[in-house]
Amino acid sequence: MIPSPSSAVPTLRTDQSVRRGPALRFLADGCSVEAFEGESVAAALFAAGRRELRRSPRDGAPRGMFCLMGSCQECLVWVGSRKLPACQVPVTPGLEIETLDFREQRLG
Structure with a gap:
Protein backbone atom coordinates (compact mmCIF):
# COMPACT_ATOMS: atom_id res chain seq x y z
CA MET A 1 0.00 0.00 0.00
CA ILE A 2 1.31 3.44 -0.91
CA PRO A 3 1.05 5.95 1.94
CA SER A 4 -1.15 8.93 1.24
CA PRO A 5 0.35 12.44 1.49
CA SER A 6 -1.49 12.95 4.76
CA SER A 7 0.08 9.85 6.37
CA ALA A 8 2.45 10.48 9.24
CA VAL A 9 6.01 10.38 7.92
CA PRO A 10 8.71 9.34 10.39
CA THR A 11 10.91 12.25 11.32
CA LEU A 12 14.65 12.28 11.84
CA ARG A 13 14.53 15.28 14.16
CA THR A 14 16.43 14.48 17.31
CA ASP A 15 13.99 16.27 19.57
CA GLN A 16 11.40 13.62 18.73
CA SER A 17 13.39 10.45 18.12
CA VAL A 18 16.06 10.38 20.83
CA ARG A 19 15.14 8.73 24.11
CA ARG A 20 17.52 9.81 26.85
CA GLY A 21 18.04 8.27 30.22
CA PRO A 22 17.73 10.37 33.35
CA ALA A 23 20.17 13.24 33.83
CA LEU A 24 23.04 12.50 36.20
CA ARG A 25 26.61 13.45 37.03
CA PHE A 26 29.76 11.36 36.92
CA LEU A 27 33.38 12.15 37.75
CA ALA A 28 36.06 12.62 35.11
CA ASP A 29 39.51 13.38 36.51
CA GLY A 30 37.83 14.37 39.77
CA CYS A 31 35.52 16.91 38.10
CA SER A 32 31.75 16.57 37.92
CA VAL A 33 30.36 16.12 34.39
CA GLU A 34 26.68 16.36 33.46
CA ALA A 35 25.41 13.48 31.34
CA PHE A 36 22.46 11.24 30.61
CA GLU A 37 22.41 7.68 31.89
CA GLY A 38 23.33 5.23 29.15
CA GLU A 39 25.18 7.59 26.82
CA SER A 40 28.86 6.85 26.30
CA VAL A 41 31.51 8.55 28.40
CA ALA A 42 33.03 9.86 25.14
CA ALA A 43 29.72 11.46 24.08
CA ALA A 44 29.19 12.98 27.53
CA LEU A 45 32.71 14.42 27.65
CA PHE A 46 32.38 15.80 24.12
CA ALA A 47 29.03 17.41 24.98
CA ALA A 48 30.65 18.97 28.05
CA GLY A 49 33.33 20.57 25.85
CA ARG A 50 36.09 18.12 26.71
CA ARG A 51 37.87 17.25 23.45
CA GLU A 52 41.31 16.11 24.64
CA PRO A 93 25.38 6.92 38.46
CA GLY A 94 28.56 6.98 40.57
CA LEU A 95 30.89 6.32 37.62
CA GLU A 96 34.43 7.64 38.04
CA ILE A 97 36.89 7.73 35.14
CA GLU A 98 40.40 9.10 34.73
CA THR A 99 42.15 10.07 31.54
CA LEU A 100 45.55 8.48 30.93
CA ASP A 101 47.47 11.72 31.47
CA PHE A 102 45.56 12.55 34.67
CA ARG A 103 46.27 9.12 36.17
CA GLU A 104 49.93 9.29 35.18
CA GLN A 105 50.28 12.72 36.84
CA ARG A 106 48.40 11.54 39.92
CA LEU A 107 50.37 8.34 40.39
CA GLY A 108 53.68 9.56 39.03
Missing part, protein backbone atom coordinates in the same frame (compact mmCIF):
# COMPACT_ATOMS: atom_id res chain seq x y z
CA LEU A 53 41.57 12.77 26.43
CA ARG A 54 45.30 12.11 26.16
CA ARG A 55 48.52 13.20 24.46
CA SER A 56 50.35 11.36 21.73
CA PRO A 57 53.38 9.55 23.17
CA ARG A 58 55.33 10.35 20.00
CA ASP A 59 54.91 14.12 19.62
CA GLY A 60 52.70 15.24 22.52
CA ALA A 61 49.82 16.24 20.21
CA PRO A 62 46.36 16.22 21.80
CA ARG A 63 44.29 13.12 21.11
CA GLY A 64 40.57 12.59 21.58
CA MET A 65 37.63 10.76 20.10
CA PHE A 66 38.12 9.41 16.60
CA CYS A 67 36.15 6.36 15.45
CA LEU A 68 33.62 6.26 18.34
CA MET A 69 33.16 2.50 17.93
CA GLY A 70 36.01 1.09 20.00
CA SER A 71 38.43 0.22 17.19
CA CYS A 72 41.03 2.99 17.26
CA GLN A 73 41.82 3.17 20.99
CA GLU A 74 42.23 6.97 20.83
CA CYS A 75 39.72 7.58 23.62
CA LEU A 76 41.15 5.20 26.23
CA VAL A 77 40.34 6.08 29.84
CA TRP A 78 40.79 4.36 33.18
CA VAL A 79 37.62 2.95 34.71
CA GLY A 80 38.71 1.57 38.05
CA SER A 81 41.65 -0.72 37.30
CA ARG A 82 40.76 -1.23 33.62
CA LYS A 83 41.78 0.81 30.59
CA LEU A 84 38.75 1.01 28.28
CA PRO A 85 37.64 3.03 25.23
CA ALA A 86 35.44 5.88 26.51
CA CYS A 87 33.13 5.36 23.53
CA GLN A 88 32.28 1.89 24.83
CA VAL A 89 31.66 2.78 28.49
CA PRO A 90 28.08 3.80 29.33
CA VAL A 91 27.59 6.59 31.84
CA THR A 92 26.06 5.31 35.08
Whole structure:
Protein backbone atom coordinates (compact mmCIF):
# COMPACT_ATOMS: atom_id res chain seq x y z
CA MET A 1 0.00 0.00 0.00
CA ILE A 2 1.31 3.44 -0.91
CA PRO A 3 1.05 5.95 1.94
CA SER A 4 -1.15 8.93 1.24
CA PRO A 5 0.35 12.44 1.49
CA SER A 6 -1.49 12.95 4.76
CA SER A 7 0.08 9.85 6.37
CA ALA A 8 2.45 10.48 9.24
CA VAL A 9 6.01 10.38 7.92
CA PRO A 10 8.71 9.34 10.39
CA THR A 11 10.91 12.25 11.32
CA LEU A 12 14.65 12.28 11.84
CA ARG A 13 14.53 15.28 14.16
CA THR A 14 16.43 14.48 17.31
CA ASP A 15 13.99 16.27 19.57
CA GLN A 16 11.40 13.62 18.73
CA SER A 17 13.39 10.45 18.12
CA VAL A 18 16.06 10.38 20.83
CA ARG A 19 15.14 8.73 24.11
CA ARG A 20 17.52 9.81 26.85
CA GLY A 21 18.04 8.27 30.22
CA PRO A 22 17.73 10.37 33.35
CA ALA A 23 20.17 13.24 33.83
CA LEU A 24 23.04 12.50 36.20
CA ARG A 25 26.61 13.45 37.03
CA PHE A 26 29.76 11.36 36.92
CA LEU A 27 33.38 12.15 37.75
CA ALA A 28 36.06 12.62 35.11
CA ASP A 29 39.51 13.38 36.51
CA GLY A 30 37.83 14.37 39.77
CA CYS A 31 35.52 16.91 38.10
CA SER A 32 31.75 16.57 37.92
CA VAL A 33 30.36 16.12 34.39
CA GLU A 34 26.68 16.36 33.46
CA ALA A 35 25.41 13.48 31.34
CA PHE A 36 22.46 11.24 30.61
CA GLU A 37 22.41 7.68 31.89
CA GLY A 38 23.33 5.23 29.15
CA GLU A 39 25.18 7.59 26.82
CA SER A 40 28.86 6.85 26.30
CA VAL A 41 31.51 8.55 28.40
CA ALA A 42 33.03 9.86 25.14
CA ALA A 43 29.72 11.46 24.08
CA ALA A 44 29.19 12.98 27.53
CA LEU A 45 32.71 14.42 27.65
CA PHE A 46 32.38 15.80 24.12
CA ALA A 47 29.03 17.41 24.98
CA ALA A 48 30.65 18.97 28.05
CA GLY A 49 33.33 20.57 25.85
CA ARG A 50 36.09 18.12 26.71
CA ARG A 51 37.87 17.25 23.45
CA GLU A 52 41.31 16.11 24.64
CA LEU A 53 41.57 12.77 26.43
CA ARG A 54 45.30 12.11 26.16
CA ARG A 55 48.52 13.20 24.46
CA SER A 56 50.35 11.36 21.73
CA PRO A 57 53.38 9.55 23.17
CA ARG A 58 55.33 10.35 20.00
CA ASP A 59 54.91 14.12 19.62
CA GLY A 60 52.70 15.24 22.52
CA ALA A 61 49.82 16.24 20.21
CA PRO A 62 46.36 16.22 21.80
CA ARG A 63 44.29 13.12 21.11
CA GLY A 64 40.57 12.59 21.58
CA MET A 65 37.63 10.76 20.10
CA PHE A 66 38.12 9.41 16.60
CA CYS A 67 36.15 6.36 15.45
CA LEU A 68 33.62 6.26 18.34
CA MET A 69 33.16 2.50 17.93
CA GLY A 70 36.01 1.09 20.00
CA SER A 71 38.43 0.22 17.19
CA CYS A 72 41.03 2.99 17.26
CA GLN A 73 41.82 3.17 20.99
CA GLU A 74 42.23 6.97 20.83
CA CYS A 75 39.72 7.58 23.62
CA LEU A 76 41.15 5.20 26.23
CA VAL A 77 40.34 6.08 29.84
CA TRP A 78 40.79 4.36 33.18
CA VAL A 79 37.62 2.95 34.71
CA GLY A 80 38.71 1.57 38.05
CA SER A 81 41.65 -0.72 37.30
CA ARG A 82 40.76 -1.23 33.62
CA LYS A 83 41.78 0.81 30.59
CA LEU A 84 38.75 1.01 28.28
CA PRO A 85 37.64 3.03 25.23
CA ALA A 86 35.44 5.88 26.51
CA CYS A 87 33.13 5.36 23.53
CA GLN A 88 32.28 1.89 24.83
CA VAL A 89 31.66 2.78 28.49
CA PRO A 90 28.08 3.80 29.33
CA VAL A 91 27.59 6.59 31.84
CA THR A 92 26.06 5.31 35.08
CA PRO A 93 25.38 6.92 38.46
CA GLY A 94 28.56 6.98 40.57
CA LEU A 95 30.89 6.32 37.62
CA GLU A 96 34.43 7.64 38.04
CA ILE A 97 36.89 7.73 35.14
CA GLU A 98 40.40 9.10 34.73
CA THR A 99 42.15 10.07 31.54
CA LEU A 100 45.55 8.48 30.93
CA ASP A 101 47.47 11.72 31.47
CA PHE A 102 45.56 12.55 34.67
CA ARG A 103 46.27 9.12 36.17
CA GLU A 104 49.93 9.29 35.18
CA GLN A 105 50.28 12.72 36.84
CA ARG A 106 48.40 11.54 39.92
CA LEU A 107 50.37 8.34 40.39
CA GLY A 108 53.68 9.56 39.03
